[in-house]
Amino acid sequence: MPEYQRAVPPPGVAENRLTMLRFITGRLVLTIPVLFGVSVIVFLLAHLAPGDVTTILAGPFATEAVKEKLRISFGLDQALTIQYAKWLGHILQGDFGASIANRRDVVELVFPKFLNTAILALSSALLAYIIGFFAGIFAAARPHSFSDRIVMSVTLMLGNAPPYWLGLLIVLLFSLSWRLLPATGMTNIMGNGGVWDVFLHLILPMLATAAAPASIVARMVRASMLEVLSQNYIRVARAKGIRRSVILKRHALRNALPPIVTICGLQLGYLLGGVLFVEVIFAWPGIGNQLWQAIQARDIPTIQGATLVIALAFVGVNLAVDVINAYLDPKIRASERAGAS
Amino acid sequence: MRQIKLKRLLGALAIAGSLAFAGGAATDAKAEGGTFVWGMSSEMSILDPHVACGWLTTNAIHSIFEGLVMLDLTDASATTAQLKPAIAKSWTVSDDGTIYTFAIRENVKFHDGTIVDADVVKWNYDRFMDSGAAHAFDQAQAYLGYYTRWIKSVEVVDSMTVRITLNETNYEWLQMGVVACGMPMIVSPTAVAEMGNEQFALTPVGTGPFKFVEREQNIKLVMDRNDDYWGNKAKIERLIFQPLPDQATRLNAIRAGEVSMIMEAPWEELENLKNEGFTVTTNENIPSIWLLFFNFKNPIMQDVRVRKAINMAIDRDAIADGILKGTGRPEMGMLSPGTYAYKPGYAPIKYDPEGAKALLAEAGYPDGLELDFDIYEYGYNEVWEKSIQRDLRKIGINAKLNKIEWITYMGKWLQGMPGELHMNEIGWGWTIPFWTQVMSRCDYHPPNGFNVGWYCNPEVDKLFDEAVKQKDKAKAAALYQQANDIIIGQDFAYAVKFTYKNPLVLSPSVKHFVNPPANWYDFSIIEME
Numbered sequence: 001m002p003e004y005q006r007a008v009p010p011p012g013v014a015e016n017r018l019t020m021l022r023f024i025t026g027r028l029v030l031t032i033p034v035l036f037g038v039s040v041i042v043f044l045l046a047h048l049a050p051g052d053v054t055t056i057l058a059g060p061f062a063t064e065a066v067k068e069k070l071r072i073s074f075g076l077d078q079a080l081t082i083q084y085a086k087w088l089g090h091i092l093q094g095d096f097g098a099s100i101a102n103r104r105d106v107v108e109l110v111f112p113k114f115l116n117t118a119i120l121a122l123s124s125a126l127l128a129y130i131i132g133f134f135a136g137i138f139a140a141a142r143p144h145s146f147s148d149r150i151v152m153s154v155t156l157m158l159g160n161a162p163p164y165w166l167g168l169l170i171v172l173l174f175s176l177s178w179r180l181l182p183a184t185g186m187t188n189i190m191g192n193g194g195v196w197d198v199f200l201h202l203i204l205p206m207l208a209t210a211a212a213p214a215s216i217v218a219r220m221v222r223a224s225m226l227e228v229l230s231q232n233y234i235r236v237a238r239a240k241g242i243r244r245s246v247i248l249k250r251h252a253l254r255n256a257l258p259p260i261v262t263i264c265g266l267q268l269g270y271l272l273g274g275v276l277f278v279e280v281i282f283a284w285p286g287i288g289n290q291l292w293q294a295i296q297a298r299d300i301p302t303i304q305g306a307t308l309v310i311a312l313a314f315v316g317v318n319l320a321v322d323v324i325n326a327y328l329d330p331k332i333r334a335s336e337r338a339g340a341s
Numbered sequence: 342m343r344q345i346k347l348k349r350l351l352g353a354l355a356i357a358g359s360l361a362f363a364g365g366a367a368t369d370a371k372a373e374g375g376t377f378v379w380g381m382s383s384e385m386s387i388l389d390p391h392v393a394c395g396w397l398t399t400n401a402i403h404s405i406f407e408g409l410v411m412l413d414l415t416d417a418s419a420t421t422a423q424l425k426p427a428i429a430k431s432w433t434v435s436d437d438g439t440i441y442t443f444a445i446r447e448n449v450k451f452h453d454g455t456i457v458d459a460d461v462v463k464w465n466y467d468r469f470m471d472s473g474a475a476h477a478f479d480q481a482q483a484y485l486g487y488y489t490r491w492i493k494s495v496e497v498v499d500s501m502t503v504r505i506t507l508n509e510t511n512y513e514w515l516q517m518g519v520v521a522c523g524m525p526m527i528v529s530p531t532a533v534a535e536m537g538n539e540q541f542a543l544t545p546v547g548t549g550p551f552k553f554v555e556r557e558q559n560i561k562l563v564m565d566r567n568d569d570y571w572g573n574k575a576k577i578e579r580l581i582f583q584p585l586p587d588q589a590t591r592l593n594a595i596r597a598g599e600v601s602m603i604m605e606a607p608w609e610e611l612e613n614l615k616n617e618g619f620t621v622t623t624n625e626n627i628p629s630i631w632l633l634f635f636n637f638k639n640p641i642m643q644d645v646r647v648r649k650a651i652n653m654a655i656d657r658d659a660i661a662d663g664i665l666k667g668t669g670r671p672e673m674g675m676l677s678p679g680t681y682a683y684k685p686g687y688a689p690i691k692y693d694p695e696g697a698k699a700l701l702a703e704a705g706y707p708d709g710l711e712l713d714f715d716i717y718e719y720g721y722n723e724v725w726e727k728s729i730q731r732d733l734r735k736i737g738i739n740a741k742l743n744k745i746e747w748i749t750y751m752g753k754w755l756q757g758m759p760g761e762l763h764m765n766e767i768g769w770g771w772t773i774p775f776w777t778q779v780m781s782r783c784d785y786h787p788p789n790g791f792n793v794g795w796y797c798n799p800e801v802d803k804l805f806d807e808a809v810k811q812k813d814k815a816k817a818a819a820l821y822q823q824a825n826d827i828i829i830g831q832d833f834a835y836a837v838k839f840t841y842k843n844p845l846v847l848s849p850s851v852k853h854f855v856n857p858p859a860n861w862y863d864f865s866i867i868e869m870e
Contacts, residue, residue: 053748059394059523062483064788069479102387102558103539109558168589175597183597184590189561189583190376280587283594285560293384293559293586298748 023326024319031315038311039091043084045307046300053100053298074100091308097301101294106305109290114309116186117279117286121271123202124209129264131214136221141248143226151218159215167208167281174204184283205282209275213267220263224256231255258329265321269314375578375869377851380591380600382720384559384584387542390526391469391481396860399521401582403861404564405452406526406547409443409462409503412519412772414857415866420626421681422772422859424516428457428527428548429503438510438812439493445501449571451529452552459497464530466495466505469523476530478538484523487779488514511809512817513775520771521860550575550865559584575865576853595619601848601869605720608666611844618849623668623842626858628679629770630672631722633714633729633836634794636758636765641712642794646704648833651764653690653697654736660725661839669839675777675828678840679858681814682774682821689830698736709737715758715765716742717750725838726766740764757787758794765793768841772859774821778805781828781835796834801827 054067054076071077075086090097096106132155139151158166175183186201187193228234229252237247276288283289287306294302385398390406393399403411409429412422426432429443449457467474469481470489482489491514493506507514518525532546545553550572551564562582566575583600585591591603592610596617606614611621633651635642642648657671672678674687701709712733716726726742733740745753754765770776779790782805783797804824811817828834845856852868 049749058480059392059484061486061523062480063486066479066483103542104558113559168593171593171597175593179597182599183593184585184599185560185583189378189581189599190579281590281593283583283585283587283590285557290559293584296383296747 020323020326024323027319027322031319034315035312038315039088039308040084042304042307042311043087044080046303047080047083049298053300057100087304096305096308099294099299099302101297101299101302106301109302110287110305110309113285113290113306114287114313116284117272117275117288118313119198120202120205120209120275120278120284120286121268124206124275125213125264125268125271127206128210128214128217128267131210132217133221133260135214135218137225137248137253139218139222140225140229141244148222152222155215155218158211159219161211162277163208163212163275164277164281166211167205167278170204170208171281186285201282201284205275205278205284208282209271209278213271216267217260217264221256221260224259225252228252228256254328258325261324261328262321265317265324268321269317272310272313272317375576376581377577377579377602377864377867377869378581378583378600380583380585380594380603382584382588382591382605383586385562385582388545388553388556388562389481389538389542390524390528390545390547391478392484392523392538392542394484394522396521397582399524400861400864401562401564402524402526403549404551404580404864405545405549405553406524406528407549408518408524408526410515410518412857412859414859414861414863415855417622417624417855417857419858420683421628421679422857424519428462432515438512438810439507441505441507441515442498443503443505445503446571447501449548450569451532451546451548452567453529453532453546455529455531455546457527457548458500459503460500461530462503462527463495463497465525465527466492468528468533469525470495476533480538481523485525486523488517488523488525491517512812513773513809516773517771517775520773520776551580554579573865576868577864580864595846595848598848601851602854603846604843606844606846608664608668608844611666611668611846614846620847620849620851620854621844622847622854622856623844624856624858625670625842626679626683627770627841627843627860628677628772628776628858629768629860630675630677630840631725631766631768631838632675633764633766633838634758635796635834635836636760636762637795637797637834638758638760639763641710642763644704645833646700647706647710648836649690650697650700650704650736651733651738652829652833652836653693653700654732654738655729655836655838656692656694656732657839658692659732660728664724664728665839665841668842668844670842672837672840673829674825674837675781675835676774676821676825677770677776679770679772680774680776682777682808682818682825684822684825687825687829689826694732694735701736701738706737709739711739711741712763713761714740714742715750715753715762716744717747717754717766718744719747719750722766722768729838754793755787755791757792767791774818775809777821777825777828778809794834796828796832798827798832798834 054070057070058066075083096110098104099106099109135151135155139148142148171183174181181204182188182201187197191197234247234251237251275286276292278284279286279289287310291303291306294306381397383397385401386393386395388401388405390402393402407427409427410424411427413425414422428446428449430446432441432443434441445457445459445462451457468476468478469485470492471477471482491507491511493508496504498504527548529546533541536544543556550567550570552567554563554565556562564580566578568574585594588605588607592606594600595603615621635648637643661667661669661671673689674684676682676684716722723744730740730742754767758765779785781792781796782790782802783799785792786795787793801824804820808817808820811820829837843856847854850870852870854867855863
């Protein structure tokens with residue numbers, strides 16, 4: 001056996017698991033400085049912006065003494081470093097503080113809203129993946145054909161349509177013209193909610209949110225598949241007379257997956273933070289909406305809590321994508337192992 | 342096999358579609374059952390009347406709470422909103438106008454069952470005054486300082502009578518209690534004692550025609566009819582305020598039948614909405630004006646010719662008709678409509694850009710000048726401020742718009758203008774002309790008031806002092822108008838731009854809604870078909 005092959009021996013199942021574990025641990029450790037950096041930036045952004053929240057809290061007629069008392073009660077009179085250390089200490093214990101604007105626990109404000117965003121983002125992502133995946137494979141199976149061109153033109157159009165505009169258009173058609181689906185909110189504001197009610201309210205914002213990522217995924221799937229399909233081993237398979245569907249499924253797809261998974265993960269991260277426009281146009285009570293209103297009210301603890309949760313989700317999604325990619329692509333694990341030894 | 346699967350999928354989609362349609366129909370059916378939903382332009386503040394501010398918040402506060410007196414908001418044709426008895430069934434005022442004796446209404450119950458009597462009223466005044474009482478609330482004192490600074494004492498005469506003595510005569514004082522920032526409403530002492538100040542602001546308990554049910558921040562505030570209300574009970578069962586900050590979303594919501602009323606619809610859409618069967622209601626007497634403050638600490642602005650030239654250069658018709666599509670009216674005076682002192686059509690000068698240019702040259706600026714102008718980022722004000730910027734450019738003034746996010750703006754505005762700034766802006770008003778005093782008196786310079794441009798004319802203050810002592814409103818109005826003639830007609834201390842007619846869009850199912858001469862509404866009189 002040649003020397004270079006012995007340096008990275010083919011792994012067994014147990015070793016494979018160990019490598020994955022090492023890989024995940026490595027990635028987890030890397031997220032610590034990222035999160036620390038995020039926390040510092042989030043903290044400073046909210047504190048260094050001009051404007052004094054006590055103006056709102058104490059009312060326009062307030063004396064400086066009342067304002068000062070309020071600043072002390074919120075700890076705003078202390079040095080920034082002390083405020084940061086205290087804030088971080090509380091965050092690590094799961095205490096995000098109380099909202100300055102409406103006196104509620106930030107955890108109570110931020111997490112339910114994050115869950116709402118997650119429902120919208122995950123269902124949109126799922127829809128986008130399914131549509132994007134099948135549209136991409138469909139286009140790649142018959143490259144440069146009429147159907148390929150149609151699929152690519154539609155995705156080009158939808159992928160570049162601003163979500164806000166697309167949202168308005170969808171509401172105009174489905175809610176105002178055809179009266180099929182509700183236009184705003186997550187539940188019927190006059191009713192009692194329920195899963196079915198949420199589902200009905202979810203459809204339109206989901207369509208508006210899924211359009212762009214579906215297009216991107218479709219184009220990525222097509223490109224990745226075409227690249228794999230031009231490889232020699234596919235030619236060989238074709239020459240052997242294997243059916244096209246079998247070639248696509250068995251031979252091309254798995255090799256085309258890693259870049260697709262990466263782009264899917266990136267889209268999910270983008271969706272989590274970026275459904276804001278869709279949340280606004282559909283009055284979807286998500287984290288983006290909450291963050292925007294907190295910024296308007298100069299509600300520092302809520303701004304910090306919401307931003308931190310979005311950042312955490314982003315880091316989490318990226319980690320998941322890395323892990324899935326490592327699982328799918330032995331080359332990544334191998335490089336990790338080589339790096340470790 | 343594949344075809345069967347596809348058929349199943351299509352079948353499922355068809356069922357989902359038809360169910361979705363049924364769901365939409367059910368929504369409409371529920372709306373007819375007596376729920377009124379208002380799509381608001383932003384979220385409200387907390388709901389403790391003693392520490393809350395803002396017109397939107399006041400709508401909730403006035404639905405849940407009552408003060409000794411309230412405004413009668415049931416007459417759309419009234420030029421000013423009149424006081425009406427509430428917790429006080431009647432009151433008398435001493436001859437010198439300093440002693441108010443209130444007879445407390447019997448059998449008024451809070452939503453938690455607590456009975457209202459004179460002690461409860463006194464407890465409330467102790468909460469928002471510097472009383473030394475254990476439950477005195479310093480934030481409430483700060484909010485209500487403008488109202489309590491006139492009060493010398495609050496006494497319980499007997500179990501159903503309260504006497505409030507003022508430091509000096511002020512016939513506008515009683516109505517000061519129904520303006521929208523820090524409101525002396527009567528709150529349940531039991532609820533405050535049980536919950537504490539923080540929690541009370543989240544789950545308010547009052548005596549009003551609606552009681553608090555639940556609030557989901559940025560999603561909805563739900564109130565139900567108070568079936569034990571002492572007066573005329575509300576016609577609707579449920580009242581919901583839904584913050585919908587996006588204009589297009591509000592339009593969609595009312596067109597889809599998901600809300601009963603929206604505010605701040607795009608002006609150019611109002612005609613379309615009328616044609617689609619919606620009711621668009623406006624009021625000519627909304628008590629607020631939009632104005633520019635000039636900085637009297639700045640040497641350029643100290644020259645009355647510059648201030649007058651700016652007043653002459655602003656094309657108010659272009660704003661009222663061109664931008665606001667008739668939902669605004671040009672205005673020049675510092676006395677707002679909706680108050681008894683308002684003088685319709687007050688206009689000491691005309692739009693005259695040529696004259697303005699000549700005046701500017703006379704003041705020593707033949708080549709024009711540069712001015713710093715602070716504007717806030719909130720609502721749609723930038724549209725008309727840009728129009729003013731264009732107007733000023735025509736007379737050689739280059740106005741630099743410093744757009745500042747609302748909270749930061751308010752913080753800066755309240756401190757008064759720093760020397761280097763030339764102008765800033767606000768849109769505001771009360772149902773009493775005392776507001777003009779708060780904006781322009783010498784002793785209301787920040788931090789004691791809102792005279793943020795540091796204008797001061799002792800002659801004006803003397804007229805103001807006399808005005809509040811007049812029992813006869815006609816006499817008081819005449820004094821206010823004299824003061825206004827000096828502030829604007831002589832000193833051109835501000836540039837008042839327009840008043841807003843507050844267009845509201847109502848769904849066809851809403852009956853008997855009144856758009857009153859105020860910035861909040863009486864929801865108890867509405868009926869839903």
